[in-house]
Amino acid sequence: MTTIASMMSADYGVMGDILRLRTAENPDHPAIIMESGEAVTYRQFDALVDRVAAALQRDGIKPGEAVAVCALSSIPYTAVFLGGLRAGVAVAPIAPSSTPEAIAGMVADCGAKLYFLDAGVAEAQTPAPVPVRLIALDGSGAGEAFDAWLAPEGAQPTLVEIAPEAAFNIIYSSGTTGTPKGIVQSHGMRWKHVFRGDAVGYGPTAVTLLSTPLYSNTTLVVFFPTLAGGGTVILMKKFDAGRYLDLAQTHRMTHTMLVPVQYRRLMERPDFDSYDLSTTHLKFCTSAPFAAHLKADVLKRWPGGLVEYFGMTEGGGTCILMAHEHPDKLHTVGRPAPGHDIRLIDEEGVQVGPGVVGEIVGRSAGMMNGYHGQPGKTAEATWISPEGERFIRTGDVGRFDEDGFLxxxxxxxDMIISGGFNIYPSDLEAEIVRHEAVAEAAVVGVPSDAWGETPVAFVALKAGTSATAEEIRTFVNGRVGKTQRIAEVHLVDALPRSHIGKVLKRELRDSWQAQSKL
Incomplete structure (x- = not known):
């Protein structure tokens, strides 16, 4: 007989099976609680997942085929995700913030047989209807009602054998630099995330608060391990700093995943220190650069450990910084995770050593199968080592120190080449935020007749402060080398960001170009 202990220690398992075992172990334990208070126990959730899986099989959707979901977080959304997995169906979660044309393209690209959505998405995508069967998760007029589509209560799906290489989900890249690419992640890759959950405390007493969306890998790397561990997930539809702190205190949160801009907004609240966050065990961060001074502030004022992950949705290699264990390394993203091979290569694809800057490539058991239907793009993202092993190219540039921290x-x-010199925007951004009036900054390279490219900064000020663009430019240029000097500073209300907090530098370049033509 399969037990939880044996499954969680196995090299491979599937989420549908571990969910059923957790249900048998603690059926009345809360599995998912929405911000609104709506909740399901493991018994209720497992039964709902069965009904979804049975409905998919009833509709003739075969293992290996796909369904698409585009909606805000909800219990039906999570049931569709887990139900699809139980039926061996790949799930393609899509960002509602995408353009109608992009959504239609992604639904078509993944070959979805069903498309689950909510009223907000339906209203936004009117210009580009999706020609597949629509199911409304919220019971709205966006499609067939979810409750009516479900298989009857008590329905049991046919058991499906799922191989490690089978597609678990297809997550689309943000598309901020072109057409979104479908990143196919396997059941084997996802199991590696679940497998390491015990080491960070994802047990039955875990309470994980998530305000990032379910269509983001940022969220899924903690969502699935929490459920696999038998814990409780608290879901917010959208992030609000005050509401987040209320929920963390009320539900006695133990784990959370936030992106850097969310940490900044929380720490800037005047009432942050009045909340009781003493039950926090671990806080995670990923998806965007996390400033060392902000990490230090989180460590100082927020109980529990702080863990930063550096990696890609495509997988490959991951670096982990246990910030609470290495307070002298907060400027880094940590060391390669156990079993992960991270290397740096130069422009010719030749590996470089410690202290030398190079592109980061990684290899591990958790790697994407490839980009869906795009073998050429998959090849572009691949580096083959001298030993003949496949690595994923990150497109990020980094440097290892003597202790192995990256x-x-x-x-x-984004690297700027000005007068033949390489300029790293992150170096300049780190100096800009030292100005007492600056909340955040982003530096981009723009065309220059004299230098080829030159750095331009976009700066948002802290509330209640003031500074001119020229004051900030003078401040920074007095602190950097001659070849790094900033040509212009533009003050903005806020930096444009993706749904997971990444600064959209292409939008800043486009903004500069538009202004320069005026």
């Missing part, structure tokens, strides 16, 4: 410099495409 300092992340920038995206390779």
């Amino acid at each position: 300092t992340l410099m920038d995206r390779k495409k």
